[in-house]
Amino acid sequence: MATYDLYVETGPQRRSTMVHIPGLLGCCVYRRTADEAVAAAPDEIHAYLRWLHGHGEKVDPAVTTRVAAETHAGGFIGAVQLATDLEPVARADLERYARWLEWSRADLLSSVEGIDRRRLDAKPRQGRSLRAILEHVIAADKAYVYSVFRTTKSVGDPTNAALRGDLDLGVALREARAAAIERIRAASDAERTSVRRGGASVYTLRRCLRSMLGHEWEHRGEIATRLARSP
Secondary structure (H helix, E strand, C coil), rough: EEEEEEEEEECCCCCCCCEEEHHHEEEEEEECCCEEEEEEEHHHHHHHHHHHCCCCCCCCEEEEEEEEEHHHHHHHCCCCCCCHHHHCCCHHHHHHHHHHHHHHHHHHHHHHHCCHHHHHHHHHHHCCCCHHHHHHCCCCHHHHHHHHCCCCEEEEHHHHHHHHHHHHHHHHHHHHHHHHHHEEECCCCCHHHCEEEEEEECHHHHHHHHHHHHHHHHHHHHHHHHHHHCC
8 A cells, every 4th residue: 555645735825725746746636725635635646546557557556645744835836846856866767757758748639639729729718728728738848847957959949839839739749748758868867866946946857757747637637627518
């Protein structure tokens, strides 16, 4: 049985809560209150494990949880720094997380495959269009990669081209993630272990990976919910 520590992040206005599960990198759950988010965490963990298992990963379905830390820090929800972000990334773990990044992006692209421009651009009564969500995902990915590896043109070029409207968004999402994974796999020992500080923020490879996986997990769920409601 696996016990997962929950890191509870309440937004600066205390109107929303995100629970991070760093022991299952990228797994996170967003709810209105801390109690709701903590209560939903076991189901979210099981969903994440099912996703990994569906791609051939060996998982332990027996799960318990415990609250390890609570914080109200952060300029916006999801931006919290976790103590676990300072841990170096072992080479074997790096390869495993690279596979997860491949699967996640493939599943994101599969979820919107065949959707025409009209539906991509349609804005619902609440929230953003599907295109806006995808643009948000690719822009955030670039920021996460740059936080560790600084300017990485093979990631930035397709991202910037798509955001300008000069490159198909699906093509850019595929190319930028492939380039990011290539750079991550090539990380040096120093890059796997280094801690870079910028102002009040701390940047590490583990935080980059957690953010890339968690952010895409969150928005894949948002897209799935949106499509389930569509006629």
